[in-house]
Amino acid sequence: MTRRLVAAMLLLGCANAAWARERIVTLAPHLAELVCAVHACTDLVGVVAYTDAPPQAAGLPQVGSAMAINAEAVLALQPTRILAWDGGTPATTIARLRELGLPVESIAIRDLDEIAPALESLGAELGHAADGEAAAADYRRRLDALRARYRDRPRLRAFYQIETGPAYTVNGDSPISAALDLCGADNVFASLPSLSAIVSPEAVLAADPDVVVYTSDEDRRGMAAYWARLAPARAADPARQVTVDANALTRQSPRVLDGIAELCAGLDRVRRGAR
Numbered sequence: 246m247t248r249r250l251v252a253a254m255l256l257l258g259c260a261n262a263a264w265a266r267e268r269i270v271t272l273a274p275h276l277a278e279l280v281c282a283v284h285a286c287t288d289l290v291g292v293v294a295y296t297d298a299p300p301q302a303a304g305l306p307q308v309g310s311a312m313a314i315n316a317e318a319v320l321a322l323q324p325t326r327i328l329a330w331d332g333g334t335p336a337t338t339i340a341r342l343r344e345l346g347l348p349v350e351s352i353a354i355r356d357l358d359e360i361a362p363a364l365e366s367l368g369a370e371l372g373h374a375a376d377g378e379a380a381a382a383d384y385r386r387r388l389d390a391l392r393a394r395y396r397d398r399p400r401l402r403a404f405y406q407i408e409t410g411p412a413y414t415v416n417g418d419s420p421i422s423a424a425l426d427l428c429g430a431d432n433v434f435a436s437l438p439s440l441s442a443i444v445s446p447e448a449v450l451a452a453d454p455d456v457v458v459y460t461s462d463e464d465r466r467g468m469a470a471y472w473a474r475l476a477p478a479r480a481a482d483p484a485r486q487v488t489v490d491a492n493a494l495t496r497q498s499p500r501v502l503d504g505i506a507e508l509c510a511g512l513d514r515v516r517r518g519a520r
Contacts, residue, residue, distance in 0.1 A: 267371060270319055272338070273311045273330035276352060277302040278498035280328070283368035284376040291322045297492060298500060314338045320345055328352055354497040357423055361385050364499070384499045391427060391502065395509050398429030399516060404454035404480060405432060409464070409471040411443045424494060424501075428509035430456065446475055454480050456515045458508065460491035484518045487511035 270291035271277040277292045281299050289302055294310040297303050306322065309315040311333060319327065319342060329339055331353035342349050354363050361381040368377015405421050407413040415421050417435030425432055433452040434444060457480040459468060472481040479485055489511065494504030 268323060268325045269328065269371075270308060270322055270324040270326075271296070271328045272308075272314055272334045273328075274298075274492075275354075275496040275498045275500075276328045276330060277305075278496060278500055279352070279363060279367055280371070282380045282499050283364055283371060283373045285368075285371040285373050288371065290324060291319065295492070314342075316341050316345060319347065324348070326350065356420070357388060357427070357501070360497060360499065360501070361388075363497075380499065384502070387499075387502045391505060391509065395427060395429050398513070401430040401455040401512055401515065402433050402452070403430040403512070404434065404449060404452065404457045406457050406459045406463075406468075407441070409467040411445070412449065412471065413441055414444050415441050420495065420497070420501075424505045424508055425458070427505060428512050430512055446471075450475055450478055453478055456480055456485045456487060456512060458487045458489060458511070460494075461488045462491060463488075485515050487515060 267285070267288040268290045269280060269285070269288045271280060271289065272293055274293065274296040277289060277296045278298060280286060280289055281302055286299065286301050289305055291308045292302055292305045293314070294307055296305070296307070306318070308318040308322070311330060312335065314334070316338070324347060327342060327347055327349045329349050329351045331351040332355075334351070339349050339351070352363060352367070354360055361384045364381040364384060365377045368374050368380065371377075403425050405414055405425065407415075414434045414437070415432070416437035416439065417432055418440055419432075422432040422435055433454045434442075434448075457472070468486075472478070472486070475481050487508065489508050490504055492504075493500050494508060495501070496504070
């Protein structure tokens with residue numbers, strides 16, 4: 246009798262644990278990375294387009310893109326928690342999901358130093374407090390090491406280029422500028438009034454940056470043709486051009502440090518080879 250009672254209680258406990266398990270949908274790629282960083286990846290049931298890491302998150306059902314969420318697709322996944330991107334997920338999307346009775350929580354990360362607290366907070370909320378604290382400690386250690394390594398590097402004037410026809414760039418409020426600064430470089434267009442803007446070839450020539458940085462998925466032929474037309478500029482020299490992984494460099498997750506390390510190494514190559 247006692248054995249049967251214990252067995253029944255154990256089965257009930259397992260059922261309750263299964264019932265209580267989170268079902269998380271993330272509305273931006275970096276949010277899925279944060280969830281997985283605190284070892285809660287198995288609780289993810291839905292993500293958005295361009296969620297490419299880690300592999301177990303990349304293969305999950307998609308509910309649209311970060312800027313265009315399919316509310317019905319989210320509802321069909323029966324989430325217990327939806328993580329939205331504060332400052333990124335449209336307010337109308339959040340309102341629509343809440344109208345459907347879905348629990349939406351916004352996560353705000355505005356700079357590199359806010360990623361560690363986000364890991365700690367998310368870990369605690371998802372029942373992975375120790376994992377969140379460990380992930381945060383590792384992130385802080387790596388960030389501090391990068392800052393110490395590149396703190397005294399000779400400063401470079403950098404142009405972060407997006408596309409070629411026309412060319413876009415970012416201002417000083419962009420996380421890209423923070424990454425450049427950590428690596429010992431200054432954004433030549435930091436004073437632009439908007440976060441991103443078109444810049445003319447004439448403006449690029451006038452700025453005459455020491456180095457141009459662009460992502461590895463840019464059209465290489467287009468970039469080569471663009472800079473061939475700006476041959477007097479120092480950054481027209483291929484040795485002064487640095488390519489980076491955009492997904493790593495722009496994600497507000499521990500992965501950003503991989504992108505920054507790649508950027509810093511590229512800028513160091515320019516320093517060593519500068520004429």
